Each structure stands twice: as C-alpha cells, then as structure tokens.
Amino acid sequence: MFADFEQVELQSAEVICRSGERMREVYFPTEGIISLVTTLRDGSRLEVGSIGHEGMLGSSLVLGVNTSAQHATVQRSGMAWRLGADAFQRHLRKNIALRGLLSCYVYVLMGQLAQTTACSHYHQVRARLARRLLMTRDQARGNQFHVTQELLAHMLGVRRVGITNAANSLRDEGLIDYRRGDITILDGAALELASCACYRGANDMYERALGSLRSAPRSRGADEASARRTAHKLSG
Template sequence: MMNETESKNNFQMKNATATYRGASTAGIHQSSQEVSGICRAHKFVKPVPFNGLLTNKLLTQLPGEDFARLLPHLEPVSLSCGEDLYGFEEGIRAIYFPETAVISHLYVMEDGSTTTATVIGRDGLVGLSAVLDAGTPSYYTQVIIGGSALRVEAEVIKEAFNRGGAMQRLLLSYMNARLAQLSQRAVCNGRHKLNERLCTWLLMIHDRTGDEQLPLTHEEIGQQLGVRRAGITTGCNVLRQSGAISYRRGRIRILDRQKLEAAACECYHALTQAIENSLSRKR
C-alpha cells in the first residue's frame, strides 16, 4: 500500500480540457479592458499533464486522508507571466495552489500607478477570499513568474474548510501569515529605502521559484514595487556592481544570496518567519 508521501508525490491526474471560467469562451479571443491607464487582459489558463511532483507547501502539509479527498479535484495548469487570474471586483470561481508560478495582488491607484501587497508562490494559494466569503477583491491577481499551479473549484475548498479539521486549521494559519505579510509590506513601503525593498522583493521571488534566473524586466519590477523604472535600473546597477546579481534584457540572475540578504531590509526575515511559522504548526 502506498504511504502518504508516495501518494502526494506520485499521484496521477488525467489531462483536462476546460479553460479558466473567468475568460471569454467565445472562440479563443482574449478579452481586455482599460483600467486606470493600464491594459488588463484575461488569457486562457492552459491545462497541462501533471509532472508527478508536488511542491506546494500547503498541500504537502495536509494529512493523507484530507489530501486523498481533495486529489480528484486538483487540475494541473500552466500560468503565463502577466496573466490576470482574477480581475478587479471579479468573482472568484477557482483557487490556485502555485507550484513553480509566482503570483501577486496588484493594486491600481486612481492616477494609474500600481503596487503589490502580497507575493504568493508554492508557500500558499490564491483565492482565499472566496473561501472566507469576503466578497469580490479590490485588486488584480496577476502572475509575476509564469509556471505551473494546481487549480480547484473554489466551492470544493470552501466545503473542506467548513468541515473543520486539518484544512480549516491550515487555511486559518495561512491567513494569519498573509495578514502579517500585508502589515509588514505596509511598514516596508513607508519606512525603507528602494534598494532595500528591491532586495527583499527579489529574495521573496527567488524563494518561491527556486530558480537562479528570474524572467523579470525593470519595468515589471517597478510596477510591482510602485516606483519608476529608472529607480529599479539604478538599484539593479548597484546590485550588479556588488556582485549580488547580473542581468540582461528581461532576465535577472541571482549570483550571491548572502549579499542580497545583507542589503535587504529587516522585513525579509520577518516575512519569511511568518510563512515558516504558519507551515510548522501541528494540524
């Protein structure tokens, strides 16, 4: 009989053909709208075969029985960089557990400027507000780093949460970590220098991808941090000169994490500790 670890790391799921319900289903045309001067577009989430390995830390924390109950509803998908999983004030029908993809909650101001509040990767999930009946989001849920994720209907997770037990405890603990991230980011944005914030943000992305090369442009980073592209270019130049990173067009490579951590603000360790605490609690 297969043990719990083997069940999670070797489960097989049939290929699915459904497309993300938030997108238009009229042929394969994309739907887009202009919001505060920024063009937002829904693209199709592409179903893909499962690669046999489970890396999402929330799912690996579930006891075997709870995971087995959830397993038939999990659908592996591929997410594209820049894709909006949920639009502004759009209902949430599906929840995503990122595997290699990294996702953010992007807020758009009245003047068209943007800033991100949370960064989510294999340490969590997106769509939590649907589980908690918190209403439609006042932000965009955007893919920063394209990659894989596991998708499940929001009602499935909501039912599991309402049953109590391990799933409820896990999500409540994760919710506390997300609130801690929101609070820490607010402090960070108001008190710390751009170069420090840039280092913290790059470390958070690196933690969630596990890849030394990050497909990011200066403009994309500026959009996430709510600053001008020129400021990001200046910061990246400083980090390159120190030997912490290298970069070419549209790609940043982490060369020395220790130098990045030394240059980052204290928020990086606080944010990391909040996630680790949420995942280490007994279920």
C-alpha cells in the first residue's frame, strides 16, 4: 500500500549506508541522486554507480541479500520515497511481476558497475568527465546542476588537477560553462561526442531492459504518480 512509503529529503553528502551494513530501508529517488562508492583500505574512493529517478537503492534485497556492497552517499539533495526493507521483501514475495521488473533493474545496475570499472581503467579523464556530466544531466533532468571539482575527482578516482584540466578543455570548446561548481551544459550533442562510448552503452542497456525512463523528463507531479504506481505494484 502507498501508506507504507515515507517521503524523505536526501541531504547532500549524507551517508545512507556503508559497505557491509544491513539494509534497513530501500529508497526510490525522485529528485536526488545517490552515489555508490567503493572505498579501498588506503582510503581511496571510486564511484562505481549512481541512482537517480530511474532506479532504487537497496536492489540487493531483490537477490535475498540484506547487506550493502558499497557505500551509498547522497551526491545531489532532493526528495525520495523510502520503504522499510522488511515491508519491501514482503511485497516482493507476493508480487511476481514486480520481482521480475526489479530483477531487470538489478541486471542493469550490475552492468553499470562493470562498465564503470572498465571505463575507469581504459578511458581518458576528459571523456569520462563528459560521460559523468551527461549522466548527471539525465538524472537531474536539466542542463544546470551543482557539483564541485573535488566531488568529481572522488567520483572518477583521479586527482583534482585532472578534473580541472578536463573541465577547462570542455569549457574552452563551448560544451559547458563552469563557475564555482555550477555547471551548465551548453551543447549536449557535442558533449556526447566528447564522451566515451560508455554513456550510450549504459543508456542502451537500460532501454533494452526497462525502456527509456532514464532520459524522459518528468515533473514532480509525474514523479509522485509514478511512486503511487510503484506502491500499487508493491501492494499486489
């Protein structure tokens, strides 16, 4: 039932859960963006995935695993719908169609994790930065958003000077405007050409499994209607 959901506001830099911790709630962002981060023993961090309006946090529960494999940190503040893990699993057991749909999402997320790992190893910083900015545009559903160079450096696992040089290159070519963390994408088509093929590959994977939700702009009213449809599915 929709009453099982609670609307919450995600705060920027908020840690929702840590690697190895038990998942006590699942989250369906409508405006915010959640980063999935892997941290090594030496403190190095790398974003391996992200979740916006197109996904959910807590997909491991679909596989029957109630612990988180990554740190989940809020990249961009905004609203989300939250549901207790026990209630979520109870609805999953009763609703075969929903379980099938979310299994497709788990497949997409696993593909994203694998693709991000390969991208980080083989592709240049400039192309990876273009890819990440395009992903943020899609998840924020707008060409203007705020993200600092320090955060981008953590996302991409590179030194801040590398982000500075890549961002300056994109700005000099007229693809973006960048002022004190406020980014405006000026030429989305050209930015896609500057990006590595991983951006289109991730979107193609999503569309094959779940449709074109990732790139479809929606209003807050549409988000709430979508959440109500999800709640209806959960209630069987």
